[in-house]
Amino acid sequence: MLNPECMRIVIIGSGNIAHFFTPRLQENGHEIIQIFxxxxxxxxxLAEANNIKHxxxxxxxxxxxxxxxxxxxxxxxxxxxxxKLRFENKLVIHCAGAVAxxxxxxxSRKTAVIWTLYSIRKNNLPASNHIPxxxxxxxxxxxxGAEILANAISDRVLTTSFEQRQLLHLNAxxxxxxTNHLLAIAEKLSGEHQLPFDILKPIIEQTFSxxxxxxxSESQTGPAIRKDEVTMxxxxxxxxxxxxxxxxxxxxxxxxxxxxxx
Amino acid sequence: MLNPECMRIVIIGSGNIAHFFTPRLQENGHEIIQIFxxxxxxxxxLAEANNIKHxxxxxxxxxxxxxxxxxxxxxxxxxxxxxKLRFENKLVIHCAGAVAxxxxxxxSRKTAVIWTLYSIRKNNLPASNHIPxxxxxxxxxxxxGAEILANAISDRVLTTSFEQRQLLHLNAxxxxxxTNHLLAIAEKLSGEHQLPFDILKPIIEQTFSxxxxxxxSESQTGPAIRKDEVTMxxxxxxxxxxxxxxxxxxxxxxxxxxxxxx
Numbered sequence: 077m078l079n080p081e082c083m084r085i086v087i088i089g090s091g092n093i094a095h096f097f098t099p100r101l102q103e104n105g106h107e108i109i110q111i112f113x114x115x116x117x118x119x120x121x122l123a124e125a126n127n128i129k130h131x132x133x134x135x136x137x138x139x140x141x142x143x144x145x146x147x148x149x150x151x152x153x154x155x156x157x158x159x160k161l162r163f164e165n166k167l168v169i170h171c172a173g174a175v176a177x178x179x180x181x182x183x184s185r186k187t188a189v190i191w192t193l194y195s196i197r198k199n200n201l202p203a204s205n206h207i208p209x210x211x212x213x214x215x216x217x218x219x220x221g222a223e224i225l226a227n228a229i230s231d232r233v234l235t236t237s238f239e240q241r242q243l244l245h246l247n248a249x250x251x252x253x254x255t256n257h258l259l260a261i262a263e264k265l266s267g268e269h270q271l272p273f274d275i276l277k278p279i280i281e282q283t284f285s286x287x288x289x290x291x292x293s294e295s296q297t298g299p300a301i302r303k304d305e306v307t308m309x310x311x312x313x314x315x316x317x318x319x320x321x322x323x324x325x326x327x328x329x330x331x332x333x334x335x336x337x338x
Numbered sequence: 339m340l341n342p343e344c345m346r347i348v349i350i351g352s353g354n355i356a357h358f359f360t361p362r363l364q365e366n367g368h369e370i371i372q373i374f375x376x377x378x379x380x381x382x383x384l385a386e387a388n389n390i391k392h393x394x395x396x397x398x399x400x401x402x403x404x405x406x407x408x409x410x411x412x413x414x415x416x417x418x419x420x421x422k423l424r425f426e427n428k429l430v431i432h433c434a435g436a437v438a439x440x441x442x443x444x445x446s447r448k449t450a451v452i453w454t455l456y457s458i459r460k461n462n463l464p465a466s467n468h469i470p471x472x473x474x475x476x477x478x479x480x481x482x483g484a485e486i487l488a489n490a491i492s493d494r495v496l497t498t499s500f501e502q503r504q505l506l507h508l509n510a511x512x513x514x515x516x517t518n519h520l521l522a523i524a525e526k527l528s529g530e531h532q533l534p535f536d537i538l539k540p541i542i543e544q545t546f547s548x549x550x551x552x553x554x555s556e557s558q559t560g561p562a563i564r565k566d567e568v569t570m571x572x573x574x575x576x577x578x579x580x581x582x583x584x585x586x587x588x589x590x591x592x593x594x595x596x597x598x599x600x
Contacts, residue, residue, distance in 0.1 A: 151566070174561070174569045194541050195559065208537045234537055239576075243531045244538075246573040247524040251538050252545045253560030254590045255517040260554040260597065262509040269505045275470045275496055276506075276513055277549065279456050283514045284546040287539065292522040297457065298515030299436070304413070307436045311508040314501075320593040327589050328516045331582040335522065 078143055078167075080224045086110045086138060088157070089148030090118035093171050095198035097146060097229055098126050104228035110139050135160050143167060144221060146190070147180065154179045167221040173245040176238060177214050188213035188222035190229075191241065193248060210244055211235045261321055265314075293335075300329035301336055340405055340429075342486045348372045348400060350419070351410030352380035355433050357460035359408060359491055360388050366490035374400050397422050406431060406483060408452070409442065416441045429483040435507040438500060439476050450475035450484035452491075453503065455510060470494045474503050523583055527576075555597075562591035563598055 083106045087094050090113035098108055108128050113119035116133035123131035132138065135157075138145075144167040147157055151172045161168075161183045168184040170177075173191040180187050193208040209226045211233055213219035219235065226233040236244065259280065266273045286295055299307040308329060315322040345368045349356050352375035360370055370390050375381035378395035385393035394400065397419075400407075406429040409419055413434045423430075423445045430446040432439075435453040442449050455470040471488045473495055475481035481497065488495040498506065521542065528535045548557055561569040570591060577584040 151569075174566075174572060193537060195544060204540070206540065208540060210537075232537070232540075234534075236533070240531050240533055242572055243527060243576055244533060245569070246576050247527055247533075247538055248541055249560050249573065250520045250524045250527075250587075251542045253558065253562065253594070254520050254586075255542075255545055256548075256554050256558055257590055257594050257597070258512045258516050258520075259549060260558060261593070262512045263554055264597070265505060265509055265512075269502050271498070271502055271506060271509075272496070273553075275455060275472075275494070276509055278466070278468065278470060278494075279510055280513045280517075280546055280549065282457055283517055284542055286518075287521060287542065291535075292518050292525055296515065296518055296522060298511050300515065304436075307413075307507070310436060310504055311511065314505055314508050320589065320596050323589045324516075324586070324593055327582065327585045328519055331523070331586055332515070332519050334582050335519070335526070 078221055078224070081105050082107055083143040083221070083224065084109050084141070085144045085146060085225070086112065086142045087122075087146050087148060088112045088138070088161075089146075090115065090122045091148060091150075092196040092198045093148040093192060094122055094146075096192065096196045096201055097148060098122065098128075100229045101225065102126060106225070106228060109142055112138050140164070140166075144169060144225065145183075146225075147171065151175050158182045167218055169222055169225070173210070173248070174242060177212060186215060186218040186221070188218045189241065190222055190226050191245075193244060195252065205230060206232045208232045208234065210241055212238060212241055258324075261318075261324075296332060296336060298332070300332040303333070340483055340486070343367050344369055345405040345483070345486065346371050346403070347487070348374065348404045348407045349384075349410060350374045350400070350407060350423075352377065352384045353410060353412075354458040354460045355410040355454060356384060356408075358454065358458045358463055359410060360384065360390075362491040363487065364388060368487070368490060371404055372401050402426070402428075405429060406487065407445075408487075409433065413437050420444045429480055431484055431487070435472070435510070436504060439474060443476075448477060448480040448483070450480045451503065452484055452488050453507075455506060457514065467492060468494045470496065472503055472506055473497045474500060520586075523580075523586075558594060558598060560594070562594040565595070 085108050111119050111123045111131040119131040119133055145163055147170045158180050163184045165186055166184050167186050168180055169188045169190050170180050177187050189212045191210040193210055207230050209230045211222050211226050213222050263273045312322055347370050373381050373385045373393040381393040381395055407425055409432045416432055420442050425446045427448055428446050429448050430442055431450045431452050432442050439449050451474045453472040455472055469492050471492045473484050473488050475484050525535045574584055
């Protein structure tokens with residue numbers, strides 16, 4: 077039987093998520109009984125930083141005596157772990173937003189995902205208790221265990237289906253990776269025209285503080301929604317040496333006009 | 339001769355920019371001697387809110403006795419003003435980021451632009467003194483006058499060429515209008531999948547606070563830059579009913595891969 081107040085956990089991995097989860101789980105009453113990392117130095121560093129006695133770089137030396145195993149590894153390492161690890165009917169959790177649960181189906185019959193919908197960097201861990209965690213599990217029992225752990229890490233836990241989780245992952249790409257690329261284009265164009273990128277920072281900040289007050293669908297402005305073809309043609313001319321960026325300009329402008337029309 | 343400590347100014351327009359510029363110019367020693375708006379009620383409201391005695395809705399009643407005329411009107415109203423207004427050799431300033439200076443060439447021989455690189459809303463005027471203003475002028479004399487006024491409004495004034503100003507306008511579209519559209523897509527997709535848009539707000543905020551510390555070119559993450567084709571195909575499949583959004587996904591992913599390669 078699980079003790080929801082104190083679960084005994086093995087952390088497999090020593091990267092950003094391992095650094096984030098380990099102290100938070102400890103602070104909330106759970107016991108990290110072992111750290112595994114293929115890099116022995118990293119296993120030791122993470123263990124010692126959190127007063128954890130047992131650590132190893134040997135997959136075969138991972139204890140069977142835990143309630144839960146958190147696989148905090150890169151997406152493409154999960155498949156190899158699935159071939160090598162067996163924890164019978166223990167709760168096994170992976171942390172990869174875009175990866176299906178069944179990638180770890182051979183490790184245990186009780187599997188779940190806890191995915192952090194935020195970019196975690198071990199050298200700058202968030203202080204907030206509201207970092208969103210997305211939970212999915214393959215059974216009610218697995219869900220119960222995963223939710224106990226997720227709630228120990230954050231007070232913003234959302235349980236979803238696999239399709240919903242993939243959609244959230246796509247949305248994270250749109251609002252983080254893609255918006256960042258638009259900023260990077262603006263930065264490069266600024267450099268090409270001897271302009272300081274800094275001068276754009278107030279309007280960048282404004283764009284994203286605006287969503288705290290108004291839905292982005294309702295606050296759309298700009299030449300596309302005004303159907304200001306003259307300005308749009310000028311902008312495309314400025315991008316004449318950047319075909320890929322011209323394409324983005326055209327497609328987002330088209331999408332703004334279509335999306336608002338609906 | 340201009341008195342740089344106290345210029346006598348007519349504000350033509352009663353919208354967001356007129357509401358922003360009027361009190362700031364007054365607070366910094368300049369005198370607003372008249373307000374014009376085609377809507378008499380709006381002219382009166384702006385004048386009375388700022389203790390300005392003279393206001394009118396009659397273009398013909400605008401005094402010739404000012405040092406500078408600020409045309410704070412919509413882009414497409416400038417052409418009509420150019421046909422109707424004549425202020426000899428007085429400083430005449432328009433405020434439209436994407437519009438060339440010569441659109442007001444018939445009004446005066448001394449013309450300039452003061453463009454606010456920020457979205458100003460009269461009901462929520464910024465308190466900051468760092469709202470970027472972009473200045474351009476058709477002569478040294480016009481530039482001197484425009485810079486006096488711009489510096490009275492903000493301590494973040496940048497003088498540029500027309501090409502640079504257009505580029506900044508394009509950049510503002512990229513970092514404001516286009517990023518906002520990506521957020522709007524994520525919001526709509528969330529709704530379609532019964533997910534709260536709110537759960538994305540921490541990562542949205544993270545994206546844009548990140549640029550205070552790291553150049554966006556250097557902080558690019560996501561499936562495109564990792565060349566994670568499996569995840570990208572899953573995301574495109576999730577967008578199968580939204581052709582325009584699929585196109586944006588493909589183009590930005592391609593551009594991320596090309597831009598970083600360079």
